[in-house]
Amino acid sequence: MLEVSMSGLVRFGVSIDSQLMNKFDSLIERKGYKTRSEAIRDLIRERLVEEEWEGGEEDTVGTITIVYNHHTRELDHALTDMQHKSFHQIISALHVHLDAHNCLEVLVVKGKSREIKKIADRLIGTRGVKHGKLTMTTTGKELV
Amino acid sequence: MLEVSMSGLVRFGVSIDSQLMNKFDSLIERKGYKTRSEAIRDLIRERLVEEEWEGGEEDTVGTITIVYNHHTRELDHALTDMQHKSFHQIISALHVHLDAHNCLEVLVVKGKSREIKKIADRLIGTRGVKHGKLTMTTTGKELV
Amino acid sequence: MLEVSMSGLVRFGVSIDSQLMNKFDSLIERKGYKTRSEAIRDLIRERLVEEEWEGGEEDTVGTITIVYNHHTRELDHALTDMQHKSFHQIISALHVHLDAHNCLEVLVVKGKSREIKKIADRLIGTRGVKHGKLTMTTTGKELV
Amino acid sequence: MLEVSMSGLVRFGVSIDSQLMNKFDSLIERKGYKTRSEAIRDLIRERLVEEEWEGGEEDTVGTITIVYNHHTRELDHALTDMQHKSFHQIISALHVHLDAHNCLEVLVVKGKSREIKKIADRLIGTRGVKHGKLTMTTTGKELV
Numbered sequence: 001m002l003e004v005s006m007s008g009l010v011r012f013g014v015s016i017d018s019q020l021m022n023k024f025d026s027l028i029e030r031k032g033y034k035t036r037s038e039a040i041r042d043l044i045r046e047r048l049v050e051e052e053w054e055g056g057e058e059d060t061v062g063t064i065t066i067v068y069n070h071h072t073r074e075l076d077h078a079l080t081d082m083q084h085k086s087f088h089q090i091i092s093a094l095h096v097h098l099d100a101h102n103c104l105e106v107l108v109v110k111g112k113s114r115e116i117k118k119i120a121d122r123l124i125g126t127r128g129v130k131h132g133k134l135t136m137t138t139t140g141k142e143l144v
Numbered sequence: 145m146l147e148v149s150m151s152g153l154v155r156f157g158v159s160i161d162s163q164l165m166n167k168f169d170s171l172i173e174r175k176g177y178k179t180r181s182e183a184i185r186d187l188i189r190e191r192l193v194e195e196e197w198e199g200g201e202e203d204t205v206g207t208i209t210i211v212y213n214h215h216t217r218e219l220d221h222a223l224t225d226m227q228h229k230s231f232h233q234i235i236s237a238l239h240v241h242l243d244a245h246n247c248l249e250v251l252v253v254k255g256k257s258r259e260i261k262k263i264a265d266r267l268i269g270t271r272g273v274k275h276g277k278l279t280m281t282t283t284g285k286e287l288v
Numbered sequence: 289m290l291e292v293s294m295s296g297l298v299r300f301g302v303s304i305d306s307q308l309m310n311k312f313d314s315l316i317e318r319k320g321y322k323t324r325s326e327a328i329r330d331l332i333r334e335r336l337v338e339e340e341w342e343g344g345e346e347d348t349v350g351t352i353t354i355v356y357n358h359h360t361r362e363l364d365h366a367l368t369d370m371q372h373k374s375f376h377q378i379i380s381a382l383h384v385h386l387d388a389h390n391c392l393e394v395l396v397v398k399g400k401s402r403e404i405k406k407i408a409d410r411l412i413g414t415r416g417v418k419h420g421k422l423t424m425t426t427t428g429k430e431l432v
Numbered sequence: 433m434l435e436v437s438m439s440g441l442v443r444f445g446v447s448i449d450s451q452l453m454n455k456f457d458s459l460i461e462r463k464g465y466k467t468r469s470e471a472i473r474d475l476i477r478e479r480l481v482e483e484e485w486e487g488g489e490e491d492t493v494g495t496i497t498i499v500y501n502h503h504t505r506e507l508d509h510a511l512t513d514m515q516h517k518s519f520h521q522i523i524s525a526l527h528v529h530l531d532a533h534n535c536l537e538v539l540v541v542k543g544k545s546r547e548i549k550k551i552a553d554r555l556i557g558t559r560g561v562k563h564g565k566l567t568m569t570t571t572g573k574e575l576v
Contacts, residue, residue: 010162014181016188018154020287024188027195032557037158042556042564043187044160044168049563051171061530063497063538067572094526096540098493102572106495106538108528124474125464130575131481135567140499140534143164143562176413186412193419205386207394209351211428238382240396242349246428250351250394252384268330269320274431275337276330279423284355284390287418298450302469304476306442308575312476315483325446331475332448332456339459431452 014040045143053136056114063135064107064120071101072128079105079123086119102130110139158184189287197280200258207279208251208264215245216272223249223267230263246274254283302328333431341424344402351423352395352408359389360416367393367411374407390418398427446472477575485568488546495567496539496552503533504560511537511555518551534562542571 028039052058068075083090089111096104107123109116117134124132172183196202212219227234233255240248251267253260261278268276304312316327340346356363371378377399384392395411397404405422412420460471484490500507515522521543528536539555541548549566556564 008162009159010165011157011159012165012180013155013157014184015153015155016181016185018152020185020188020192021154021156023192023286027192028557030553032554034559036156037160038557038559040158040184040187041160041164042561043184043191044164045563047187048164048167048171061499061536063495063536063567065495065567065569067493067569067575069572092526092528094524094538094540096524098542098571099573104493104495104540104569104572106526106540108526108536108538110530121462122464125460125470127466127470129474130572131477131570133567133569135495135497135565137497137499137536137565138563140501140530140536140562142167143499172413174409176410178415182413182415186417189419205355205392207351207353207392207423209423209425211349211425211431213428236382236384238380238394238396240380242398242427243429248349248351248396248425248428250382250396252382252392252394254386265318266320269316269326271322271326273330274428275333275426277423277425279351279353279421281353281355281392281421282419284357284386284392284418287355296450297447298453299445299447300453300468301443301445302472303441303443304469304473306440308473308476308480309442309444311480311574315480324444325448328446328472328475329448329452331472331479332452335475336452336455336459430455 045138048143049136049138052138052142053113056117057112059111059139060113060116061108061110061137061139062113062116062120063137064109064116064123064132065104065135066123066129066132067098067102067104068129069101070097070103075126075128078126082119082123083107089115089119189282192287193280193282196282196286197257201256203255203283204257204260205252205254205281205283206257206260206264207281208253208260208267208276209248209279210267210273210276211242211246211248212273213245214241214247219270219272222270226263226267227251233259233263333426336431337424337426340426340430341401345400347399347427348401348404349396349398349425349427350401350404350408351425352397352404352411352420353392353423354411354417354420355386355390355392356417357389358391363414363416366414370407370411371395377403377407477570480575481568481570484570484574485545489544491543491571492545492548493540493542493569493571494545494548494552495569496541496548496555496564497536497567498555498561498564499530499534499536500561501533502529502535507558507560510558514551514555515539521547521551 033039089109090107092108094106120134177183233253234251236252238250264278321327377397378395379398380396382394408422465471521541522539524540526538552566
């Protein structure tokens with residue numbers, strides 16, 4: 001059913017109604033995909049990443065985005081403190097000045113999904129943070 | 145690239161890394177899928193339904209689930225009123241007595257996604273509704 | 289800080305910037321809320337229901353919505369079979385004929401969130417189901 | 433109903449069942465909130481940001497997170513190209529080497545939500561991107 005090539009690539013067939021195929025083809029064209037295979041692989045990888053985060057115990061990667069008013073002192077301390085306490089998990093951070101008052105900070109965090117969620121909760125709950133969100137992504141290791 | 149059979153079925157090939165394939169195969173086995181094609185078609189249809197709801201102007205179907213305390217009079221009136229005003233859209237309703245106080249009601253609504261969202265907002269915002277959610281699904285017509 | 293009345297109602301104060309207040313007031317008016325308290329209670333309950341489903345072991349309620357082609361025999365059997373096997377969980381079902389070919393079915397399921405998710409996976413993964421979704425709601429018991 | 437202070441702060445009262453209050457209090461303690469007001473403001477702001485993104489025409493901010501294999505040449509070009517073409521929107525980027533093969537890149541993008549979604553679609557659809565996600569946040573301007 002599967003042919004395996006030297007490079008580790010395999011190929012499998014999908015049977016599908018032609019009407020459904022047409023609708024999918026026009027969707028992926030709008031989204032800028034070059035091939036159907038790439039679009040299908042993306043759907044598969046997205047589903048696998050969702051699963052990876054369900055359990056809580058796998059090593060994974062997330063980004064935490066927060067928008068805040070940089071005049072809030074309490075937050076500055078909390079952020080620095082958090083980043084030092086969780087320095088094993090927080091591997092990088094990007095700071096952007098949105099305007100005279102508002103900053104955006106993105107933290108890249110690696111660890112068990114359960115731990116990453118906890119760090120996100122703390123940061124998002126800090127006074128002065130106007131909006132915060134955890135984006136669940138992946139180490140990429142398991143997703144060739 | 146596509147072979148079209150009499151029945152309107154087509155078949156296309158997907159090339160994919162064998163490691164990614166294995167992970168997907170074990171996921172779909174856990175989820176109870178019998179074939180890869182069925183799993184792939186489900187991913188495709190799910191994405192298409194998401195798109196269908198983005199625009200606002202297509203005819204589609206949703207279910208509105210609300211849990212409420214049936215002692216709240218105001219709600220009873222609101223629900224009946226709403227169902228009569230929007231009777232073109234609300235095509236059916238199921239009522240379940242969860243316990244002595246709590247009821248669950250599911251409404252099946254057909255119409256433009258923009259209108260369905262509005263009906264859901266009204267119902268969910270009524271006093272006495274403890275929890276409400278709109279589930280976006282499809283007429284099925286476009287998804288063979 | 290909290291005054292408790294005879295009826296179990298309490299009242300607490302929220303301090304908030306007036307600009308943020310105005311934006312929220314115009315949002316809840318659009319959504320049809322009659323009072324700020326009701327809108328706030330809804331935000332609170334929604335967050336609590338999300339948490340209820342995270343753990344997996346609490347008793348809760350969900351609705352499973354599926355759209356399918358009723359000509360698919362395999363599905364009819366699967367649905368009936370599933371509903372009998374899981375009859376402790378599935379407490380009610382609503383069937384709607386969308387058109388000559390398409391049916392919508394909503395099942396109301398009560399049980400541990402982990403079990404409800406499993407039933408939903410099985411049904412959504414059955415051949416012939418064009419679209420399926422699990423809506424996570426609540427028994428209402430804990431959410432006065 | 434509202435007292436407005438010099439600083440633009442107002443205060444409003446919420447009436448709520450004591451049982452619901454208790455459940456919310458224990459949730460926000462777990463999440464690390466210091467006061468109820470802060471937790472309520474966060475729920476309000478989150479809802480407002482959701483609305484901001486629905487319309488498509490408001491100026492807003494998003495972060496696009498992608499994980500990819502840096503050996504994929506096609507992607508390097510696409511990324512650079514995209515960042516130059518959309519340089520008005522893409523205001524900053526953070527690059528993290530996850531391991532010998534995998535990179536994570538976060539782009540901070542400002543513009544109409546419709547345009548930001550388009551940029552995200554293009555990037556996520558590029559061959560070599562293993563996982564990509566758009567996080568919808570805010571300029572912070574409207575959310576004091």
